[in-house]
Amino acid sequence: MKLWILDDDLIIVESLQRLIARNGLPFDIITMSSASEALTRLGEEKPNVVLTDIQMPGMNGLELLARLQAELPDCPFILMSGFREFEYAQQALRLGVSEYLLKPIQETQLVTVLTQAVHKVNRSREMFCSLLASGVWKDEMLSKLPIFRDKAASHRFRMTLFTASDEQSIFEGLLDWSREQGCWAVAFSEKWVVVEWEESRIADRIAAMRSDFMAGMSDWVTGCAKLPKAWSQAEQALQTLQFQGTVGVRSYNELERRFQPIMQNREGLFDEPETSASEHRYLIAKAKKFVLASLHDELTLDLVASHVNVNRTYFSTLFKRETNQTFWDYVTSERIEAAKKLLLNESLSAYHIGEKVGYKNPSHFSRVFKERVGMTPNEYKNRFQTIE
Structure with a gap:
């Protein structure tokens, strides 16, 4: 989860980084010293949470947030200020700022605010996954996850749903690796979800890490509107592995080739034994x-x-x-x-x-x-x- 910290005071920035690391908050931190730097970077990547000072050289934090909101309508924004100016607070409320922190910032207050921001982002991700799993697509969903919005129409996507029988720290390591490869990765229910838009060799990575992974992989689809289809394909591939008790990675393409007769008559395929x-x-x-x-x-x-x-x-x-x-x-x-x-x-x-x-x-x-x-x-x- 990406957190942008914007402040031109290097001592404050380093202090915030230490506090966040000490409390184990799940952020990849990107620091910047000016609003112009943030606007330039916005073309390359999208943050999940923004923590910014109000007073910065050039454009101030309030003006920056007004610009960012058009691109990041559901991103939690947290403002920092050394002033108790009522006018600032009023402007912040009008902009829909999540929290307004007064310097010097207390550690417990910072942790509480950032934890709430994490929960908000996770709720958006879970809602997104729930809709995909139910076969629903609405263009409004893109506002919840801007990372997909820039790739909405023409990009190709491939989805992998995977599970395993080991400690969750193993899964978290795979998710971290997936994000480093530029994938969208999130834990959802009993599954771990990875969406690629470029080849990342995730199948090789899963196979190399442990022997007890089960992963279902969709075909490549074009456009975000086809993501529910990708989910369905990945889930079917994963289900056949679970049904057979087989570990490894299975693509939907392989599923169609190897199990076409079963796929055409799937009734009862995954039924459970009769038990009272x-x-x-x-x-x-x-x-x-x-x-x-x-x-x-x-x-x-x-x-x-x-x-x-x-x-x-x-x-x-x-x-x-x-x-x-x-x-x-x-x-x-x-x-x-x-x-x-x-x-x-x-x-x-x-x-x-x-x-x-x-x-x-x-x-x-x-x-x-x-x-x-x-x-x-x-x-x-x-x-x-x-x-x-």
Whole structure:
């Protein structure tokens, strides 16, 4: 997620960068010292969030935002100022600014505001994916994601939907790589979504990283209006891998060639085994008991599905239907709840507590904890141990 920071005071810019990094906020930061630099860069890339000072040489921050809004109507804009000028605040409100921060900026206030901006961007992405998955396309959707608007009519796109049976940090690494290649990449529900507009060799990358990836890849389509079609193709390709229990990458083109007779008569292809409601409840309860006893271990979907004697695809679908949450949502919730208890009752560091609940990477643990609880593990420990 790209964050533009605009301020001509280098000390303030460096301080903001340190605060953002220390709190594990998910931003790729681009810094600029003037509005003219931002307008020039706008032709090359689009930010997801803009944090700008009001007082800058040449065009001020308010004038810049008025210009940027035409290009970025749904981008969260955050203004910084050393002045309590009522006139500035009024102008900011008229421009639809998300927040108005007074310098010197408090760390907790900055983190809260930027976290809210992340949630707003993620909601737009989730809505975009939900509409594509339901087969809907409306041109108004482009305003939510400007990165597609410039490529609306003539660009070619290819979509990959993928899932795997390993820790989410593995997926995040693949998404980061995809973004570095110029792709649009986002986590959505139990899938990870990558849209290419140029060849990025993502299939080779997936195959090289791990052996347990499953990925469905669409044909190339022309124009954003064909993205729902690309989603449908990628999903069908992914479903055949899941149904067969086969890992790897499958393209829709390959699917058509290899499975044409099945594709023409797909009724019942992905039906689940006949099982009673009581058996479903028993299976889910058994799985949850196993998870709670194994939070400190490297849990995988395959491992838990094997423990209850069903295949991973069936188990994943059943778990979501019976509990109204994905398997990984459940595991993450239980790990964070266990961590909260340990933080208040153990003298161990946050690093060691993260390990005890299954997080080998302390940065990943801190980021997930903050997303779920609204504060870092150390902040949680300091605040609530004091209360007790």
